[in-house]
Amino acid sequence: MPSSQPAPLRRTLIAGAVLVLAGGAAVGAYMFSPVERTAAETPMPALGQHLESQIARGEYVARAADCAPCHTKPGGAPFAGGLEMQTPFGTMASANITPDPQTGIGGWTRDAFARAVREGVTAHPGNLYPTMTFTSYAKMSDADIDALYAYIMSLPPVRQAKPDLQLDFPFNQRFLLSGWRKLFFDNSEFTPDPALSDEVNLGAYLIEGPAHCAECHTPRNALGAMRKDMAFAGAQIDGFWAPNLTPDAETGLGDWSEDEIFAYLSGQTTAHGGPFGPMYDVVAEGTSHLTETDLRAMAAYLHQLPPIRHATGEALDHAAATASVERGRVAYRANCAACHRLDGEGVPDFAPALANHHAVGAAADNVIMPVLTGLSDKEGRIAMPAFLLDDRSIADIANYVRNAMNETQSATATPEQVAAARATLH
Ligand code: HEC
Numbered sequence: 001m002p003s004s005q006p007a008p009l010r011r012t013l014i015a016g017a018v019l020v021l022a023g024g025a026a027v028g029a030y031m032f033s034p035v036e037r038t039a040a041e042t043p044m045p046a047l048g049q050h051l052e053s054q055i056a057r058g059e060y061v062a063r064a065a066d067c068a069p070c071h072t073k074p075g076g077a078p079f080a081g082g083l084e085m086q087t088p089f090g091t092m093a094s095a096n097i098t099p100d101p102q103t104g105i106g107g108w109t110r111d112a113f114a115r116a117v118r119e120g121v122t123a124h125p126g127n128l129y130p131t132m133t134f135t136s137y138a139k140m141s142d143a144d145i146d147a148l149y150a151y152i153m154s155l156p157p158v159r160q161a162k163p164d165l166q167l168d169f170p171f172n173q174r175f176l177l178s179g180w181r182k183l184f185f186d187n188s189e190f191t192p193d194p195a196l197s198d199e200v201n202l203g204a205y206l207i208e209g210p211a212h213c214a215e216c217h218t219p220r221n222a223l224g225a226m227r228k229d230m231a232f233a234g235a236q237i238d239g240f241w242a243p244n245l246t247p248d249a250e251t252g253l254g255d256w257s258e259d260e261i262f263a264y265l266s267g268q269t270t271a272h273g274g275p276f277g278p279m280y281d282v283v284a285e286g287t288s289h290l291t292e293t294d295l296r297a298m299a300a301y302l303h304q305l306p307p308i309r310h311a312t313g314e315a316l317d318h319a320a321a322t323a324s325v326e327r328g329r330v331a332y333r334a335n336c337a338a339c340h341r342l343d344g345e346g347v348p349d350f351a352p353a354l355a356n357h358h359a360v361g362a363a364a365d366n367v368i369m370p371v372l373t374g375l376s377d378k379e380g381r382i383a384m385p386a387f388l389l390d391d392r393s394i395a396d397i398a399n400y401v402r403n404a405m406n407e408t409q410s411a412t413a414t415p416e417q418v419a420a421a422r423a424t425l426h
């Protein structure tokens, strides 16, 4: 039975909250010792360099970097901040980055701006939480920072104070972040690899820097830092599974051509399904506005990554799996087939296919979350309602959809997994 309102997408991106804990652990040794950036020139061509004016290029960089989606609250003025993000330690909000002198960044110099964006350090309040993805923006070139600054300062100033939210003590102590920064913040500039083509280097710059794809697609260690040995191998984000982007044949993008990755990022339909949840915004507001050259470079870079195998969840034993898939078939017919059709082929311009949908096949999370929260309506699409189903039925449906409609032969979803996902919702 559907409930009336799909829940709005949360955008927590906050493995960041875990980081604060780490800061607490390391604080003794490293308190008040900010990491300084010494990098000078980045020898990379700026992205979108064909765009003529500095401001136009800055707008392009902001698109690639997704600044607006995080710095705009629902219905609010673009870049004026106030988007609330839930963390296990309390709620935080993004800042107003319009050039209003009082509530925004109107008085900021280019260098103060660069320090905030690339290093996560401001004069006030001090260390930024890594919810602001400076951990990737650290790789942004001077030229791109200059353009971004010119663009942001050209925006209409909006007077809008940041909501006065407090993380719980001790997570509200910003100086604790210094320890984490010392341990995990890699502040080095981007250096092209001479062994790789210019195209692949451009893609590496975009993906690792402004487009910050790793922030969602790379699993983190116990202290919340991205694991280098598992770069792009897939991770959970806001309850969804951001799949493995390495070219592993079984668990990654091994069977996607570069053309297909390009098509996906540019917002065209592909044989592997389209973006939804957190990835929908990345494509709609970000990558679909980028040039073909830049998107093809990103695809070329992903395609040459070392493949990493990364399975999600443990397979149920044969009897339990068979029973769950069978129950799932019945529950799917009752709840889902009206829109997604019996065989999961979907209805064009109405509901997407769930069959041969790569991200749906990749993890049970990507069925569980849409069913629990619904998906808000996006331009030209209807909304998917949230469903008031019990934990077992949702696990069964996830196992059925992955098993019967996608190549994934394993059933991994359990009622406990659904209960855990439900518990994270507010
Ligand atoms: C994933 C969400 C996210 C993205 C993407 C993001 N930001 Fe932020 N940003 C935040 C949050 C949250 C804060 C507040 C952090 C804090 O209070 O520690 C912040 C703070 C800032 C600040 C500090 C403002 C102040 O008054 O202290 C600046 C400047 C900033 N962001 C600029 C940018 C720019 C430019 C981009 C794009 C290149 C960007 N942000 C992208 C979430 C984001």
Ligand code: HEC
Residues within 6 Å of the ligand: 013, 207, 211, 212, 213, 214, 215, 216, 217, 237, 240, 241, 242, 243, 244, 245, 252, 261, 264, 265, 272, 273, 274, 275, 276, 277, 278, 279, 280, 282, 287, 298, 357, 358, 359, 360, 362, 366
């Ligand atoms: C805010 C988190 C987030 C960011 C940032 C992000 N992704 Fe994703 N991505 C996801 C999630 C969650 C999914 C799974 C849902 C879906 O398929 O739409 C996904 C799916 C994908 C898929 C489909 C994979 C499959 O197996 O079907 C591709 C390709 C992809 N992302 C590439 C990228 C690239 C390239 C970037 C950087 C430009 C990026 N993503 C940035 C969260 C993110």
Ligand code: HEC
Residues within 6 Å of the ligand: 273, 274, 275, 276, 277, 280, 332, 335, 336, 337, 338, 339, 340, 350, 351, 352, 353, 354, 357, 360, 366, 367, 370, 371, 375, 376, 377, 378, 381, 382, 383, 384, 385, 387, 397, 401
């Ligand atoms: C009222 C029609 C409707 C029903 C019923 C429905 N869905 Fe959906 N579903 C949609 C629409 C529309 C989208 C795309 C929403 C969006 O992304 O904006 C969607 C998206 C999804 C997605 C993400 C895939 C993608 O590419 O967007 C999954 C997974 C999904 N549905 C699973 C289910 C399951 C499982 C059920 C049954 C419990 C179900 N849906 C019932 C309409 C429906």
